[in-house]
Amino acid sequence: MENVVLYEVSERVAYITLNRPDKRNALNDEIVEALHDAFRRAEADGQVKVVVLRAKGSVFCAGADLAYLQQLQKNNYEENLADSSRLKELFHKIYTLKKVVIAQIQGHAIAGGCGLVTVCDVAFAVPEAKFGYTEVKIGFIPAIVSLFLLRKIGEGRAKELLLSGRLIDAEEALSIGLVHRLVEADRLEAEVKAYAAQLCAQNSASSMELSKRIIAEIQERTLEQGLQYAAQMNAMARETEDCRRGIAAFLEKKTLEW
Incomplete structure (x- = not known):
């Protein structure tokens, strides 16, 4: 079976790649654990100075996997707490990683996928990408990411996004500080690579x-x-x-x- 998360190192940069393009890189317990392992590996690797989080396919990450959401309906409180704690630990690991984490966003980042973007240090996105915390539209809440989003863009903007659940375009994401640079798709990989190389060489x-x-x-x-x-x-x-x-x-x- 193909790995749901790929890991490779090139020129002091670790590339962590979501690899479920057929499922729009949706999150489940397997991919959350694989991401956590990959970030731990990058942090411990003395040859790695910068980390890039990216994804295969046309969507960066569509949030929680449908089958995963259905499974959660059968869990009791203790099981759900253990599961949500794993996501909490992943977000905390990325946010506090000892190395700079760059998000390379080639497509939409929704719900938990937008959460991943939120906890990265720097984010590059294509102009076509959409972002949003849509949990309220299915009776859920963006609980864990809210802590990080409040820090990133402030209460007023965070509250409106979390309560409305609306999708925003890349220009608005740039204007509120959720992403930092917009790059055309054919230049995205090269721009991220150049930025990572600059951090490695100059800092x-x-x-x-x-x-x-x-x-x-x-x-x-x-x-x-x-x-x-x-x-x-x-x-x-x-x-x-x-x-x-x-x-x-x-x-x-x-x-x-x-």
Whole structure:
């Protein structure tokens, strides 16, 4: 049986690919677990500096698989809690991954698929892509993704999207910060590859890791707590080997290859 998630590494970039194009890359327990394994693998791989999440076929991810939704109808509360916890752990893993995660969105990203986009650090999409959190239209709720979406685009915009369940086009997704760049389909792969290569060549891995950690952890602190935490992280960053190399290269007017 073909793997539902593919994993490959090229030039310090790990490519994690949803591989159920016949099912519009819909999510079920198998693909959620396979994604989690792939992201854990990328994080542990010392040869990987940046991760790209992409998909086969014309749809990035259509949300939950129909057969999977039907199965959930038979679960009791404890079974549903265990299942939803696995999705929670996947979203948390992607959001807090020690490496930058880029979403390469070649088609529609709906419901749980839009959730995957939400937790990635940077998102490139084709202009034709549609986005939306449509759970309310089937009597469900976008519970887990709501936490991340509030952080990403703010309460006002998040509330309207989550309560309406409407689909938005790529231009609107760009305007609210859900995605960061729109690229024509024939250039999408090359643009993402070039951006990932730039991060690998020009940026310190430890600096990107610490920056992601600060962003994830500082928002729930008070102003005073946040500033104290930021000062501690600043001091920690100064002690890294990357910082020593970077400052030395800057003072010596040398170009540093990371």
